[in-house]
Amino acid sequence: MTGGLAAHLVVERVDFRLDVRLRVAAGEVVALLGPNGSGKTTALRALAGLQPLTAGHVTLDGRDLDRPATRSWTPPERRRVGVVFQDHLLFPHLSAVENVAFGPRRQGLDRRAARALARDWLDRVGLADHAARRPRQLSGGQAQRVAVARALAVGPALLLLDEPLAALDARTRLDIRAELQRHLAAHCGAVLLVTHDPLDALVLADRLVVVEAGRVVQEGDATTVTARPRTDYVARLVGLNLHRGHATGHRVRLSDGLVLATADRGDGDSFVAFPPSAVALHPDRPGEGRCNTWAATVAGVERHGDNLRVRLDGVLPVAADVPPVDAAGLRLSTGQPVWAAVEPTAIRVYPAAVT
Numbered sequence: 001m002t003g004g005l006a007a008h009l010v011v012e013r014v015d016f017r018l019d020v021r022l023r024v025a026a027g028e029v030v031a032l033l034g035p036n037g038s039g040k041t042t043a044l045r046a047l048a049g050l051q052p053l054t055a056g057h058v059t060l061d062g063r064d065l066d067r068p069a070t071r072s073w074t075p076p077e078r079r080r081v082g083v084v085f086q087d088h089l090l091f092p093h094l095s096a097v098e099n100v101a102f103g104p105r106r107q108g109l110d111r112r113a114a115r116a117l118a119r120d121w122l123d124r125v126g127l128a129d130h131a132a133r134r135p136r137q138l139s140g141g142q143a144q145r146v147a148v149a150r151a152l153a154v155g156p157a158l159l160l161l162d163e164p165l166a167a168l169d170a171r172t173r174l175d176i177r178a179e180l181q182r183h184l185a186a187h188c189g190a191v192l193l194v195t196h197d198p199l200d201a202l203v204l205a206d207r208l209v210v211v212e213a214g215r216v217v218q219e220g221d222a223t224t225v226t227a228r229p230r231t232d233y234v235a236r237l238v239g240l241n242l243h244r245g246h247a248t249g250h251r252v253r254l255s256d257g258l259v260l261a262t263a264d265r266g267d268g269d270s271f272v273a274f275p276p277s278a279v280a281l282h283p284d285r286p287g288e289g290r291c292n293t294w295a296a297t298v299a300g301v302e303r304h305g306d307n308l309r310v311r312l313d314g315v316l317p318v319a320a321d322v323p324p325v326d327a328a329g330l331r332l333s334t335g336q337p338v339w340a341a342v343e344p345t346a347i348r349v350y351p352a353a354v355t
């Protein structure tokens with residue numbers, strides 16, 4: 001790959017090591033997901049040149065920006081990298097148009113041309129009327145639009161978005177997410193989006209890379225990652241129950257001894273995944289002949305959309321979604337014993353070994 005980003009990011013700290021390989025083709029949007037402290041911001045800062053690498057390299061469009069082994073290093077302001085932070089960090093003393101014109105000016109455009117380009121970008125993000133306003137005179141959503149315009153106005157070969165929607169209220173988030181989707185689709189450089197929100201990742205990204213404790217634990221397109229989570233974090237992110245066991249044909253023996261019947265066939269060390277909506281709860285033991293039933297206790301209940309999400313303890317800790325109409329007959333208080341059941345057809349089985 002010559003265009004786009006090819007990076008091996010190694011950053012060592014006293015109690016943390018980031019060791020992540022990333023490839024983002026020109027025109028591709030990759031989402032970097034991971035729990036708190038997994039190294040997402042460190043990776044982003046390394047790509048922007050705000051955090052030197054201990055080892056590895058950052059190569060953009062075939063040029064090394066950082067490679068400690070050969071002492072090559074390009075400072076942040078000379079990288080063709082645009083960054084949009086969560087809290088949009090606009091220059092407070094500059095107007096919207098001056099904020100957007102800043103990068104093009106630094107790239108050598110004269111004042112007039114830079115302002116014309118900046119006005120054009122403000123127009124594209126729907127803020128032509130707000131060009132003269134200072135950041136404090138803009139709403140959160142407007143400031144974030146200016147930040148996006150500012151990052152894109154320099155034509156970055158790599159655009160880094162750090163939780164770009166996190167600081168916005170729900171309604172603004174929807175609007176900006178849709179707009180961002182348009183701008184990213186039109187952008188011909190590589191885009192890396194750091195997010196906690198699976199929806200942002202699924203809507204905006206072509207591919208997901210999940211990091212935990214400084215390592216990539218799973219990557220792939222959204223369909224594969226969401227259908228076949230490989231860690232508890234990914235399973236929770238996509239709302240699935242995930243367990244591991246030993247499959248023999250249509251049976252999977254879980255580590256605690258429970259055997260699940262499955263419509264899928266498996267062989268050897270396998271994951272089983274099923275949605276909370278597939279777990280049915282019963283006050284008493286379901287009738288003879290029902291497979292995949294087990295005794296559980298209610299560990300907690302919360303609202304989840306139109307349903308109640310019930311967390312269960314017991315041989316198989318899972319989440320179950322219960323429609324309110326069914327909840328009445330179950331007495332779902334914490335510590336309450338119930339029976340759980342899951343249909344074999346609702347369970348996905350896939351190899352635990354990475355192929």
Ligand SMILES: Nc1ncnc2c1ncn2[C@@H]1O[C@H](COP(=O)(O)OP(=O)(O)OP(=O)(O)O)[C@@H](O)[C@H]1O
Pocket residue numbers: 013015016034035036037038039040041042043
């Ligand atoms: N400047 C720093 N000095 C020392 N350690 C740091 C520094 N910044 C982050 N860390 C540590 O490095 C690790 C990775 O942090 P990082 O901020 O990259 O994670 P993150 O995935 O972005 O987390 P979050 O989702 O909470 O923003 C954490 O253990 C963190 O405590």
